[in-house]
Amino acid sequence: MIPTPDLSHLSKGDYEYVYEPAEDTFVLLDALEEEADSIRSLVPRICLEIGSGTGIVSSFLGHIIGVSNALFLCTDINPHAATCSARTGSQNKAPLEPLIASLVSPLASRLAHAVDILVFNPPYRAGIAGSWAGGADGMQVVAALLEQVDGLLSPRGRFYLVAVKQNNIPKLREFMLKPFCYRGRTKIVLQRRAGREYLFVLRFVRRVVNV
Amino acid sequence: MVRLITHNLLACHAKGCTSNNFPLRFSNVKLALREADFNPDFIRGFLPRIEWDALVQASREIGDTSLPPERPEMLDDDFLKQLHHVLLEIHVDEGSMTCPNCEHVYPISSGIPNMLLAEHEIR
Numbered sequence: 459m460i461p462t463p464d465l466s467h468l469s470k471g472d473y474e475y476v477y478e479p480a481e482d483t484f485v486l487l488d489a490l491e492e493e494a495d496s497i498r499s500l501v502p503r504i505c506l507e508i509g510s511g512t513g514i515v516s517s518f519l520g521h522i523i524g525v526s527n528a529l530f531l532c533t534d535i536n537p538h539a540a541t542c543s544a545r546t547g548s549q550n551k552a553p554l555e556p557l558i559a560s561l562v563s564p565l566a567s568r569l570a571h572a573v574d575i576l577v578f579n580p581p582y583r584a585g586i587a588g589s590w591a592g593g594a595d596g597m598q599v600v601a602a603l604l605e606q607v608d609g610l611l612s613p614r615g616r617f618y619l620v621a622v623k624q625n626n627i628p629k630l631r632e633f634m635l636k637p638f639c640y641r642g643r644t645k646i647v648l649q650r651r652a653g654r655e656y657l658f659v660l661r662f663v664r665r666v667v668n669v
Numbered sequence: 670m671v672r673l674i675t676h677n678l679l680a681c682h683a684k685g686c687t688s689n690n691f692p693l694r695f696s697n698v699k700l701a702l703r704e705a706d707f708n709p710d711f712i713r714g715f716l717p718r719i720e721w722d723a724l725v726q727a728s729r730e731i732g733d734t735s736l737p738p739e740r741p742e743m744l745d746d747d748f749l750k751q752l753h754h755v756l757l758e759i760h761v762d763e764g765s766m767t768c769p770n771c772e773h774v775y776p777i778s779s780g781i782p783n784m785l786l787a788e789h790e791i792r
């Protein structure tokens with residue numbers, strides 16, 4: 459059992475600027491914990507979280523993998539979030555490498571086929587409407603990242619994505635099946651109803667290793 | 670935290686800047702040394718991801734001259750410890766990183782690099 463990271467160093471003031479962990483965050487933590495053995499068996503060296511917010515997810519991942527076993531990069535376009543991520547890392551003795559950046563842009567060329575664990579809980583709440591093809595911000599961000607996932611993942615790499623029912627899960631999976639290497643290698647790790655929402659954690663594996 | 674391990678993974682991503690955009694050059698740095706647990710397996714496993722010349726150049730820019738210009742073939746414990754120190758224990762808390770090609774400046778403040786670009790600079 460991996461303890462939920464301590465966020466007692468963050469205050470109400472911080473949550474005015476940074477997304478406060480909610481059901482979607484906890485479903486992701488639970489999914490990662492369920493995957494813990496299988497993640498460890500990959501011996502990941504480079505982890506990357508997009509939109510790290512408070513840093514709770516990367517800190518948790520650090521304790522799953524072992525804080526000195528990998529590099530935990532996290533990006534967030536929001537400078538307050540990057541600061542919170544750094545603080546949460548130190549509070550939980552899980553050193554994180556936060557960068558203020560949009561998605562992966564400054565890392566993309568050097569991390570080509572180098573990321574072992576990629577994690578993304580998209581900012582659906584910051585303007586999600588519902589349709590995959592529609593112009594909702596959250597979904598545009600997901601679509602922009604999905605285009606890049608295959609170029610980032612290492613041969614043993616995997617990608618964990620939080621989705622909501624409105625995202626049209628079959629469409630998401632179909633999208634990820636376009637590159638041949640994901641054929642038959644996408645699955646729903648966890649799904650849970652949270653209030654009116656239905657949350658999913660999807661896993662995309664580039665190549666099957668000891669699953 | 671801007672440590673050299675992270676710096677080694679960052680390239681300029683400004684519009685039109687696609688060659689000679691790595692490594693970013695450090696200037697006006699304020700450094701701090703913070704101990705980190707030595708994990709030789711991690712260093713060995715990470716080494717293939719490192720661009721050696723860029724690491725040597727960056728470490729010299731911030732005043733550490735301990736790394737040899739050529740990556741040694743033999744990865745003995747002394748070398749791995751030295752590399753651990755350079756990659757993970759030297760923190761650039763303040764300063765800036767400049768693109769060698771387009772000269773875009775990415776500032777570092779409280780250990781966090783700001784890699785954002787203005788709207789017109791985005792690719």
Ligand SMILES: [Zn+2]
Nearest residue numbers: 681686768771
């Ligand atoms: Zn440039």
